[in-house]
Amino acid sequence: MVKCRLLLMLLLLVFFWQGACQARATELGGDFTLTDHNGETFNLMQLRGKVVLLFFGYTYCPDICPTELSNIAAVFNALEDRGAEVSGLFISLDPKRDTPDVLRDYTGYFSDNLLGLTGEQGDIDSVAAKYQVKYRRHEKADGRYTLDHSANLYVVDKEGRLTTVVPYGLPPEHVLQVVRDLLASGS
Secondary structure, three states, X not given: XXXXXXXXXXXXXXHHHHHHHHHHHOOOOOOXXXXXXXXXXXXXXXXXXXXXXXXXXXXXXXXXXXXXXXXXHHHHXXXXXXXXXXXXXXXXXXXXXXXXXXXXXXXXXXXXXXXXXXXXXXXXHXXXXXOOOOEEEEEOOOOOEEEEEOOOEEEEOOXXXXXXXXXXOOOHHHHHHHXXXXXXXXX
């Protein structure tokens, strides 16, 4: 009985959290221009007509980024014939190390549907602010550094509107359902 109550409470929490994230998503997001992993200018408007999974991170990230990008790849794989209607974007918060070549190699490990993006630090900061992404650089004595960063996944509909912010740690099945719902609604 206690397990059933806990499960029900957890399900309600996830339901209300998703609703809160969807409401918050209306205040976030927007178009931006960066450089893609092929060295070409990229604008979010180029993906109108597709659902977009957007994640911010960096290639030297030891755990969160590869985990989330693997989850995004799992969503692409599960979509099968609808996969062409969905694209993934990985925006680097570390343009100093994450050059287009580095991003191309890195995203290639996960999915061909994933495009790495970089730019000047000011451009990255501007895009991060639009999506309320928080990050901070930690310098080490030997000159190396790491980044702490928020790890939400942003889901953008076919019209370019941010519809859902998925907190880190939810399973790929949750993201898959969000994407399927958007595809079914035509948004």
